[in-house]
Amino acid sequence: MDWEALGLSLRLAGLTTLVLLLLGLPLAWWLATTRRRWKFLVEALVAMPLVLPPTVLGFYLLLAMGSRSPLGRGYIALTGHPLAFSFEGLLLASILYSLPFTVQPFAAAFAAVDRGLLEASWCLGASRLRTFLRVALPLSWTGILTGMVLSFAHTLGEFGVVLMVGGDLPGRTRTASIAVFDQVQALDYAAAGRTALLLLGVSFGVLALTYGLRHARRLPWPLS
Amino acid sequence: MAPFLSAGAERRFPGAGTVEARFDIPCTGFSITVLFGPSGSGKTTILRMLAGLERLDAGRILCGDETWADADRGVHRPPQARRIGLLSQGYDLFPHLDVAANLAYGLPGLVPDERRARVAHLLALLDLQGLERRLPAQLSGGQRQRVALGRALARYPRLLLLDEPLSALDRPTQARLRRGLRDLLRHLDLPTVLVTHDRTEALQLGDRIVVMDGGRMCQAGPIREVFDRPSDPAVARILGVETVLLGRVVDARDGLATLAVGDVLLHAADPGGLGERAFLCIRGEDVLLERGDPGPSTARNRLRGWIRTLQPEGLLVRLTLDCGFPLESLVTRQACAELRLAEGEVVTALLKASALHLIPHD
Numbered sequence: 001m002d003w004e005a006l007g008l009s010l011r012l013a014g015l016t017t018l019v020l021l022l023l024g025l026p027l028a029w030w031l032a033t034t035r036r037r038w039k040f041l042v043e044a045l046v047a048m049p050l051v052l053p054p055t056v057l058g059f060y061l062l063l064a065m066g067s068r069s070p071l072g073r074g075y076i077a078l079t080g081h082p083l084a085f086s087f088e089g090l091l092l093a094s095i096l097y098s099l100p101f102t103v104q105p106f107a108a109a110f111a112a113v114d115r116g117l118l119e120a121s122w123c124l125g126a127s128r129l130r131t132f133l134r135v136a137l138p139l140s141w142t143g144i145l146t147g148m149v150l151s152f153a154h155t156l157g158e159f160g161v162v163l164m165v166g167g168d169l170p171g172r173t174r175t176a177s178i179a180v181f182d183q184v185q186a187l188d189y190a191a192a193g194r195t196a197l198l199l200l201g202v203s204f205g206v207l208a209l210t211y212g213l214r215h216a217r218r219l220p221w222p223l224s
Numbered sequence: 225m226a227p228f229l230s231a232g233a234e235r236r237f238p239g240a241g242t243v244e245a246r247f248d249i250p251c252t253g254f255s256i257t258v259l260f261g262p263s264g265s266g267k268t269t270i271l272r273m274l275a276g277l278e279r280l281d282a283g284r285i286l287c288g289d290e291t292w293a294d295a296d297r298g299v300h301r302p303p304q305a306r307r308i309g310l311l312s313q314g315y316d317l318f319p320h321l322d323v324a325a326n327l328a329y330g331l332p333g334l335v336p337d338e339r340r341a342r343v344a345h346l347l348a349l350l351d352l353q354g355l356e357r358r359l360p361a362q363l364s365g366g367q368r369q370r371v372a373l374g375r376a377l378a379r380y381p382r383l384l385l386l387d388e389p390l391s392a393l394d395r396p397t398q399a400r401l402r403r404g405l406r407d408l409l410r411h412l413d414l415p416t417v418l419v420t421h422d423r424t425e426a427l428q429l430g431d432r433i434v435v436m437d438g439g440r441m442c443q444a445g446p447i448r449e450v451f452d453r454p455s456d457p458a459v460a461r462i463l464g465v466e467t468v469l470l471g472r473v474v475d476a477r478d479g480l481a482t483l484a485v486g487d488v489l490l491h492a493a494d495p496g497g498l499g500e501r502a503f504l505c506i507r508g509e510d511v512l513l514e515r516g517d518p519g520p521s522t523a524r525n526r527l528r529g530w531i532r533t534l535q536p537e538g539l540l541v542r543l544t545l546d547c548g549f550p551l552e553s554l555v556t557r558q559a560c561a562e563l564r565l566a567e568g569e570v571v572t573a574l575l576k577a578s579a580l581h582l583i584p585h586d
Contacts, residue, residue, distance in 0.1 A: 119277050120316040122303040124330035125379060134329070138320045 002195055004171055005179035010202075012087070012175060013155040016094040020102040020151050023095070025144075028106030029132060047100045054097070058164025061093050065165065085167045090175075093165040097158055098151040105150065109143020110136055142214045149210040153203050227252040229383065229415070233283035233293065235269055242281075243269040243439040249417065249432060251287055251383055254410045258426045258447065259419045261436030261462060267419040268313070270436075271385050274417060275310050276303035287383065309376030309384045313391065315368050317360040323347075323371050324356035330379040346374040349408075366397045377412065384409070384416040390425060402428050403497055403584065423464055427451070427503045427583045435459050451503075452550075466508035466542075466552035470585065473498050480524070480577060488548040491524040492580035499586035508542065508554035510579035514572045515563050525575035527551065534560075534567050541565075545573055 031043060049057060065084040066072045075083040083089040113136050121131040137144070159177045166173030168182065176199050183192035229251040236242045243266035249257045259267040272278040273285065276292065284294035292301045303310075317326050327343045334342065347353050350370040360368055369389065376384065389405065390398045406429050409416050420426050426433060427447065434444040435454075442462065443455040451468035454460035471483030471490065481494040483504060492504060512523070529547030536542075541560045545551045551573060555565075565571065 114316070116312055116314060116316040117318060119275075119303070120310065120312065120318075120375075121329070122277075123275055123308060123310040124375065125304050125307075126330070126332075127304060130332075135318060 002176070002179045002183075002191070005174050005176045005195070006198060008087075008171070008174065009156055009176040009199075012090060012094055013152045015091055016098055016155045017102075017148050017152045019091070019095050020098060021144075021148060024099070024102040024106050024147060025137075028103045028147075029110055029136070031103065031107045032110035046103050049097050050100050054158065054160025055164055057097060058093065058161040061089075061096070061161070061165050065089050065092075084165065085169060085173060087166075087172055090162060090166040090173050093161050094155045094158065097161050098154045101150040101154045102147040105143045105147035106140070109140035109146075112143075113139050145210055145213060149206055153206055156199065156203060227288050228286075229274070229288075229417075230286045231270075231274070231283075233273060233280045233285050233295070235273055235278050236281040241439050243273075244441060245270045245273055245283075245285070246441050247434050247444050249415070251415045253415065254413045255431045256406065256409060256416045256418055256429050257432040257434060258430035259417060259434050259436060260421070260423075260426050260430075261442075262421055264438075265436040266439040267421075267436055268387055269439075271310075271387050271417065271419050274383070275308055275385055276301060276306050307379065307382045309379070309381035311369075311372050311376050311384070311386045311389050313387045315360075315372035315392070317368060317372055317375070319360050322357050322359055323352060323363070326360070326371055327356075327374050327378055329375060342378060346378060349377075350374045365393045366401060369393060369401065373408075377414075381414070384414050386416060386418040388419055388421070391420075391422070398425075399495075399497075405429060406586075423505070424583050427468070427505070428585055435462055437462055465505045466554070467504075467506040467511075467550065469504045469506075469549055471502055471504050473500055473502055481582060483582075486548050488527065490575075490580060491577045492582050493578045495582050495584075498582065498584050501585050503583040503585050505581040505583065506551065506575065506579065508552045510575065511545075511551060511553035512574040513543070513553055513555060513559075513563065513565070514574060515565075515569075517572075521574060522576065523574035524577040525573075525580070527573040527575070528570065529573060530570045531565060531567050534565065545571065547573060 027046070031039060062084055063069060064071050065082070067076060067082055072083055083092070117135050117139070118131055121135050126134065157177055159181070162173065162175055162178060168174050168178055176195055180192050180195045180199070183195060227250065228248045230248045231245040233245045234242055249255070259270055261267055269278060273280060273293070279300055280293045280295040282295050284296070285292040287306070290301070291299055292306055293299060318329065321329065324343050327346050328339050331339045331342060343356070347356060350373060352367065352370055352374065355363065355367060360371070363371065369392070373389070390401055393401065402425060418429060430447045432445065433447045433450045435442040435450060437458060442459045443450055448470055450459070451463060454463055469485045471485045473481060474484050474489065475482040476494050476498050479494050481492050481498055483490050483492060483502060485504065490504060527547040529545040529551065531543055532546045532550070533544045534541060536557065539557060540554050541557055543553045543555065543565065545553060553573065
């Protein structure tokens with residue numbers, strides 16, 4: 001059993017989900033509330049990873065991270081080692097790749113919040129930030145949970161981008177989904193079967209937990 | 225500066241016309257100004273302009289010596305900084321917060337003890353004790369309305385804005401709450417702007433009225449004056465009733481109320497809950513006319529008067545009588561011809577008690 005690969009996968013998925021939560025909330029809120037005409041361009045950009053072949057995204061990311069690109073050079077100057085074929089590079093790729101899986105459920109949930117409630121909050125003296133935290137966020141939590149679970153599960157299962165950007169370095173960029181591929185290539189079907197079953201179990205468990213929570217009764221939000 | 229809320233402002237909706245707000249209303253002490261008009265006349269938009277939820281396209285809104293909005297200078301004071309209490313049509317209670325948390329929502333600046341005391345005060349003021357842990361979905365319509373009102377009052381607003389505060393309720397609840405609402409606002413000594421398309425609500429709650437139609441202000445003034453003397457037929461049509469009188473309640477027993485309008489006594493069906501004064505609304509169709517000395521009749525009210533004006537309106541003729549007060553009557557052309565009615569002629573107007581619609585106004 002390749003526990004190292006599974007641990008790496010979980011760490012990558014967890015960190016990706018965390019970063020996407022922090023990044024996705026303001027971006028999704030902006031998408032759900034803005035009246036700017038060029039909003040559709042941002043929406044299209046965010047949705048790109050849904051339709052782009054992972055290898056294409058991976059290819060461009062590889063170029064962007066290479067030592068000849070400003071990003072790659074800057075990263076080397078800052079940390080001393082290259083971004084490509086590193087865990088950090090993998091993280092960056094995963095964030096971009098899972099962006100729509102986070103932002104779209106977030107934005108849908110925010111858009112469903114009655115604007116009258118936001119206006120009521122403003123008239124009660126609450127700032128826009130406080131309104132977001134006390135009204136929009138608690139009323140959107142099922143959508144936010146969905147977005148987080150989808151990005152977690154999606155990162156866990158990603159293959160093409162990881163292979164392109166990360167290579168296949170044990171302990172650094174060799175995730176569970178790539179380990180399965182390697183094990184099959186090595187004709188070690190028993191090991192591949194165990195890793196695959198584990199991924200299947202984790203994915204199902206996470207999804208089942210989410211759906212279970214979504215169907216749970218909505219509890220009163222505690223006072224302040 | 226004079227303590228007036230003074231609006232001279234416009235909001236334009238491309239392809240859907242313009243809404244203008246042009247009025248001065250007192251913004252200290254108790255008074256209720258009614259924005260009255262049919263659906264789509266722009267009443268709610270004006271309320272939203274006052275709340276800061278709509279930006280102005282032209283003109284400005286001043287409250288006392290504060291500039292709330294000035295389109296020319298690009299000033300827009302956000303709703304957070306206007307200290308208003310807004311009660312929207314659907315109440316917009318926060319569905320995930322219980323009653324106490326909804327009431328306390330605008331009070332994050334208070335220390336917990338003060339906040340609890342304020343919430344307890346509001347619960348008592350609005351008769352909501354025992355409901356503090358309920359969610360909005362677990363309340364009746366009337367309770368929801370009171371929670372929303374309490375929430376709007378929590379921060380001691382300088383101006384209260386009510387958008388059709390009773391329209392989401394059933395008729396009996398409306399009647400019950402209408403009575404309480406005016407007393408409560410007087411008790412709180414709050415200037416209030418109230419939007420409604422309901423004449424009963426306007427007459428019972430309002431001190432001043434602004435009549436709106438198609439985004440334009442038609443007439444503004446004290447409510448009695450506007451109902452007495454609509455500035456033009458359009459306003460009269462919007463107000464929708466021919467005769468509105470303010471009477472003093474002299475007696476009320478056995479379901480029959482007696483009111484004095486000047487020297488004239490009128491009998492009307494008692495709707496209950498009458499105080500000292502009430503508006504009497506009389507529709508022109510309900511005023512029957514007779515010539516000479518009428519025989520016995522079931523009509524409770526017989527009024528001698530003379531015809532001041534006579535004006536054909538399609539198949540009908542509109543007559544204004546002087547019976548000690550102006551009274552409008554609508555009769556058919558045939559009836560008018562048969563009775564040989566003409567200006568200056570003396571007639572008797574017959575009115576059933578049930579045709580006098582009473583609206584308490586104290």
